[in-house]
Amino acid sequence: xxxxxxxxxxxHNSRHIFDVLNNxxxxxxxxxxxxxxxxxxxxxxxxxxxxxxxxxxxSLHKSKENKGFGYGHNQVLKKIDTRxxxxxxxxxxxxxxxxxxxxxxxxxNDQLAAxxxxxxxxxxxxxxxxxxKLDVFDYMLRFVPFKSVKKLFDKRLSYYECRDLPDDQTSYxxxxxxxxMVIDVDKFKEIDGFDERFFMYFxxxxxCLSFGKxxxxxLYTPFETVTHLYEKGAHKNKQLFKIFLQSxxxxxxxxxxxxx
Numbered sequence: 347x348x349x350x351x352x353x354x355x356x357x358h359n360s361r362h363i364f365d366v367l368n369n370x371x372x373x374x375x376x377x378x379x380x381x382x383x384x385x386x387x388x389x390x391x392x393x394x395x396x397x398x399x400x401x402x403x404x405s406l407h408k409s410k411e412n413k414g415f416g417y418g419h420n421q422v423l424k425k426i427d428t429r430x431x432x433x434x435x436x437x438x439x440x441x442x443x444x445x446x447x448x449x450x451x452x453x454x455n456d457q458l459a460a461x462x463x464x465x466x467x468x469x470x471x472x473x474x475x476x477x478x479k480l481d482v483f484d485y486m487l488r489f490v491p492f493k494s495v496k497k498l499f500d501k502r503l504s505y506y507e508c509r510d511l512p513d514d515q516t517s518y519x520x521x522x523x524x525x526x527m528v529i530d531v532d533k534f535k536e537i538d539g540f541d542e543r544f545f546m547y548f549x550x551x552x553x554c555l556s557f558g559k560x561x562x563x564x565l566y567t568p569f570e571t572v573t574h575l576y577e578k579g580a581h582k583n584k585q586l587f588k589i590f591l592q593s594x595x596x597x598x599x600x601x602x603x604x605x606x
Contacts, residue, residue: 351380351449352431352531356418357397358387360436362575367400373442376403380432380445383422387412415524416540416549424539428531433550435525437575444570448528451516451565459533459562460554462522463570464513473574474507475523476566480551481604485594511566519566520558524550526572533562541600546586547593555601 353370357363367382374380384397385407397406407421423431430452432445440463448461465473484506487499496503504510511517527550537556540549554564598604 348428349379350428351445352422352426352428353380353382353434354385354419354422354431355382355434355436356385356387356415357389357393357436358412359389359393362437364396365575366436366438367404369439371400371403373440373445378442381405381428383407383426385409385418385422387414387418414542414545414549416544416553417542420539420542423529423531423534426531431529431531431534433524433527433529435574438526438572439575440526440572444572445528447570448567451567452528452530455563455565457563458565459530459557459560460522460564461528462519462564462566463526463572464566464568465523465525465574466571468573468575473523473576474509475525476508476511476519477506477521477551478508478519479506479604480521480597480601481606482594482598483606511568513568516565516567516569518563519554520564521551521554522564522566524553525574525576530562533557533560536560543596544593545589547590548597549593552597552600 355363355366363384370382382404384404386394386397387409388411394408397404409418409421419433423433430449444463448463451461452458462476465475467473484502487496487503508519511519537553537560539553541552541556544552557564
């Protein structure tokens with residue numbers, strides 16, 4: 347076990363990754379305690395070449411086929427010997443101070459398996475990505491395009507999205523977002539990492555519930571924030587929506603069906 351910290355990013359022609367890497371370069375510099383691992387899921391050759399241009403600033407792992415988000419992170423996180431790691435989307439911007447503070451929170455509490463920050467949109471508004479419970483109705487409600495319907499169920503959506511989490515203290519939560527999460531690597535390995543049956547979607551919820559089942563805690567901190575360049579792919583793309591539905595079925599088959 348060494349005292350370095352692993353940043354694990356999985357890519358597949360991800361459009362924001364170069365902004366993300368440039369941000370990390372500015373924040374971390376060329377010498378830091380953080381090791382950046384990119385696991386690329388069969389991107390186009392020109393994209394790979396652009397990643398390779400970052401040289402020793404990153405460790406690039408190339409796959410000939412796309413086996414999904416969880417698979418990519420497992421390939422990195424199950425093989426490292428650092429105490430802490432960061433599951434990091436290729437569309438997240440942050441400061442080094444945020445990273446350092448979240449690592450400090452992990453170090454202070456042996457019961458923690460993960461720490462999740464407040465996630466912001468580019469306009470500074472909050473992305474409500476924390477979940478205390480999951481059911482089919484609430485998940486599908488988020489895809490309804492009619493504001494009048496959402497307004498009707500606003501209280502329910504507010505509870506589902508944990509909008510009442512306090513902004514002046516940390517909270518223990520059941521499920522945080524896999525877009526950005528600091529984890530204890532030993533605990534991650536103990537639960538066998540991500541369930542690779544989830545190609546995309548729900549793998550972060552599943553991971554968090556697995557941490558909870560093993561007796562560990564997940565901390566939400568509103569004091570540290572990251573910006574997520576979120577595009578809601580499943581809302582716009584039929585193929586991604588199909589993958590979303592497949593993952594949803596796998597999730598509820600595993601953890602029990604709740605419809606309402």
